[in-house]
Amino acid sequence: MEVLREKVEEEEEAEREEAAERAEWARTEKMMRPVEVRKEETTLTQETLRDLEKKLSEIQIPISAELPAFTKDTIDISKLPVSYKTNTPKEEHLLQVADNFSRQYSHLCPDRVPLFLHPLNECEVPKFVSTTLRPTLMPYPELYNWDSCAQFVSDFLTMVPLPDPLKPTIKSEEKVLPKKYTIRPPRDLCSRFEQEQEVKKQQEIRAQEKKQLREEEERLMEAEKAKPDALHGLRVHSWVLVLSGKREVPENFFIDAFTGHSYSTQDERFLGIESLWNHKNYWINMQDCWNCCKDLIFDLGDPVRWEYMLLGTDKSQLSLTEEDDSGINDDDDVENLGKEDEDKSFDMPHSWVEQIEISPEAFETRCPNGKKVIQYKRAKLEKWAPYLNSNGLVSRLTTYEDLECTNILEIKEWYQNREDMLELKHINKTTDLKTDYFKPGHPQALRVHSYKSMQPEMDRVIEFYEMARVDGLIKREETARTMTEYYQGRPDFLSYRHANFGPRVKKLALSSAESNPRPIVKITERFFRNSAKPAEEDVAERVFLLAEERIQLRYHCRDDHITASKREFLRRTEVDSKGNKIIMTPDMCISFEVEPMEHTKKLLYQYEAMMHLKREEKLSRHQVWESELEVLEILKLREEEEAAHTLTISIYDTKRNEKSKEYREAMERVMHEEHLRQMETQLDYLAPFLAQLPPGEKLTRWQAVRLKDECLSDFKQRLINKANLIQARFEKETQELQKKQQWYQENQVTLTPEDEDLYLSYCSQAMFRIRILEQRLNRHKELAPLKYLALEEKLYKDPRLGELQKIFA
């Protein structure tokens, strides 16, 4: 019953988001008895009214006043706004209306559960439920549609089970409670089992064989089966009802806030609805819920089915057109509407809660502390916020063999933002087979890698992304003794290569740095049909039997044939009777040709073909070794990646991306400096002179001319001053030098070598200073007229001295 209130904070968020979708909060319970539909209401006489009033005032409303077990320590009340702590007069009025409504209701329907109208908020202040809803549009596109929004809310909420109202001490039952919406009711399992049983009975032979198994199964089933629910039909729960109409919602449905799942209104796990509310009104269900919610009609405008609390706030009809119409009317007859409001209806006061704010961090973190664990039957799902785990793990699903969750069957781990593009890791604990799935973009184009051990030359399957590799490899399978590769889209039409390895020969000399590859016994290669060649020249399969020095060829089959040409080469190095080496003999090439040809009978042709194949054999052998090396490389790379597990950060992620942050800061710095420089260049020469004049007035021509002259003469003076200053310094330095020289000449004889050194170094320094001053003076003399002209030009162009131009115009 208190589910709603105990987590007001979180639910408010949900409420307000959902309100945007004109969701209705529903409160339900199993209707124990059919509801009597009131009819006499309209025919109340004065007397009965008084009587009623009396009766009503006597009724003690069992408002859901029990304090929730959940502590409110976590909420700092002092920081909350005033609206949380007090009620406005309008709210007070509303509460009175609600109390009155509630009194009437409990009088008329004494058997029904008291209404959930104004629970206490975190500040112990009663607030009407509708005012706890505040429609808010959030800046996240994920929250725009109900499914992802519900998912977010469910992630955001933490389920805290209530103490059992019947047997508060028994904790085992409590644990069962939260599972109500997470597992399928065992009833379903039962019926299916019975069906199965029936089928099995018909198959007697099988039945006997499987009997033991089945008994075992039965036992397990029994163990799994939830104990009968003592609170069945007594539990009250809140969930979201979305009505059809707006935003292309085709039909009404429920959303369970804890799981974020949607349910049809026909779902039999929803036993009934007590009342509904949204941010505008509050309705009580007057329909019979004997058949769960299946027969409910969600036409809130029908006062017989849905008893509303406030009249006229929403004209009760919730269909889209109605609302639009009323919107238009609002504009037209504001006065009439106002009167009506005063007379009959009562406005729902504005929501007292603050607008919800979800920071991007909180949004990304989703769950409290970024972590959430959901326990399912025989399975556990863990969720983490992205970047929370340093290896990029975002969720893990562990499935168990038993109900106690001790024997792990398999583990699935999902990753995000991995630099090695790892997406999913699947570990099967029974076979010990690990399978890694990658997104496109791995440096080795990996797609799937399944293995039992990271040691080379073991059972392993590596799949690659199609078209990502230059050599067209799409799959490589390995066992201890074989390696099979599958190709696609190669220019040489190779489709398959299979290598058999022999046992490794032990090398005597361990000194050789090179690895000791396994000897290849046999290589089989298959090719796709190359339509550019005639079938009898297009090899379909070639087998290199390296140990026997035998090469077998099988050609493609011609379209209208059933047999294909074959050729077998046997390389025998023999010597004839005269001791000459036999190059080629007819028995070294045994061929079967579907259409015997002239030129293939030639020894030269066969010899050349054989030589070609020998070369190919070498290449293929090499290729196999290369592949082995590549596997080693991939394994090494994988190990490194696993060890490093670097995460990528999008360049748009300005918070995490250090580089972009630095860059942005640098850019900002540069911008700032640029700005300063610009300020400098825009030094206003005219400003001091303009300040003398009365502000805001347009300059007369005479004033402009004077201003210009003043400015120019001032500048001229500054230039002259500067020149004089340099000149003065120059003269001073020269004089000093001359004095020193004089002094030196006079005392030259008596000077110690140290003094002389001192004098000499002074001289060179002084000379340097004089030279620099001279240069600066010359430069100033050169530039001064130019600067003067530049200023003059600038002043002419200054818009404030526009009058000047007129003189010359």
Added chain:
Amino acid sequence: MNWLCDLMEPRVMDDDMLKLAVGEQGPQEEAGQLAKQEGIVFKDVLSLQLDFRNILRMDNLWQFENLRKLQLDNNIIEKIEGLENLTHLVWLDLSFNNIETIEGLDTLVNLEDLSLFNNRISKIDSLDALVKLQVLSLGNNQIDNMMNIIYLRRFKCLRTLSLSGNPISEAEDYKVFICAYLPDLVYLDFRRIDDHTKELAEAKHQYSIDELKHQENLMQVQLEDEQARQEELEKHKTAFVEHLNGSFLFDSMYAEDSEGNKLSYLPGVSELLEAYKDKFVIICVNIFEYGLKQQEKRKTELDTFSECVHEAIQENQEQGKHKIAQFEEKHLSSLSAIREELELPNIEKKILECSADISELFNELMMLEMQLVEQLEETINMFERNIVDMVGLFIKNVRSLMAQCRDLENHHHEKLLEISISTLEKIVKGDLDEDLPDDLRALFVDKDTIVNAVGASHDIHLLKIDNREGELVTRIDSWCTHLVDKIHKDEIVRNRKRVKEINQYIDHMQSELDNLEYGDILD
């Protein structure tokens, strides 16, 4: 010394020279030994080099059927000849010779690279067959007319051209002209054409090029129209109703009928003729349309038949392939088992088993084939019956339509005769109002003459109609017979081939086994 002598003496391309050249240029070392041992057949040679041999006349090349590359540069050849058989030739070098005209290249459809550098050629032509030509070297010749370039526009693959050292290369806008008229060219005189030159050329010659293009387009359109017409006619011919979609037959009736033409000047005859023609043409068009429809029907029938037969054969082949694959798998393992077996009696036993397997495979394959033959025979017979029926119906209907034509003709004849006789009567009475042409009046001498004239016209008309009908019937009959014959023959050929294939395979398998036996016994 010898070489100098050669210079003096023009030589003949005889067998010895070719053999020598082939031997020198053929395989070397081990392969060479083999080649020598076996002898090289000219047919297998792919490339031949015959330069600096003072050859005067090209000869004896007909055996090199598969030659791809032929070098005859630096000789004294005066005429291109004897290359007709070398249809696979891709590369031909005839530079530094004394050739005056381009000729004898009409069969070299695969030629991509042709060098006629340093010859005495003055005109580019006779290269039409060289549709794949990419490189053409004509430098140091005597080409003096720029219009030769336009001839080269037809070679869509031509990318490299050299023409330096010709009189035209002296011309001022030589380069620009070529670039303009051959826009796809990449290299000219061994240099890449830069984009700037291309733009310049385009700008300079745009007008004339556009005009040329327009003309070429017109020609193309005309050609296509002509082709389309030809195709249409071909289509009508396959329906055996060509020229029946109009007044062609009617016109042909009067083409050789002088009397009929004369008589048309009689009063009232032209109207009669007009009505007659209209009706006649309608019937002709009926025949035409009916013919096309029937042709469509026959085609569908044939297509369906071919498709079904093809499918049946394919499926049968797949079954055969599968059987063979199964057999081979088993056979290979038993062969290796035999090789590993040490006991002689066991070997013999296994060989016998293998042999039995082979004959069983033979039986299975032959059974499959026999099955297919029977199935196909049935289908073919059914198709034959159907197509013959269709043709028969078509002929019957065409005959009845033709009979309508004849009726029209008879009717017209009667009318004409009536008018003629009444006119004669009028003439005899002398109260004929209208003037008649002289040659027509000459017919009205007496009744016999005029009746004969009208009759002759009638006979010609009937003959034409009979001929057309006869032609149609004969042609469709022979088409039908040929078709059926061909289907039967094809099936027989297919069957023979398959039986031969099976036998060949089985023989091979058996002999392989026998050889193994032999080898084992030897061991």
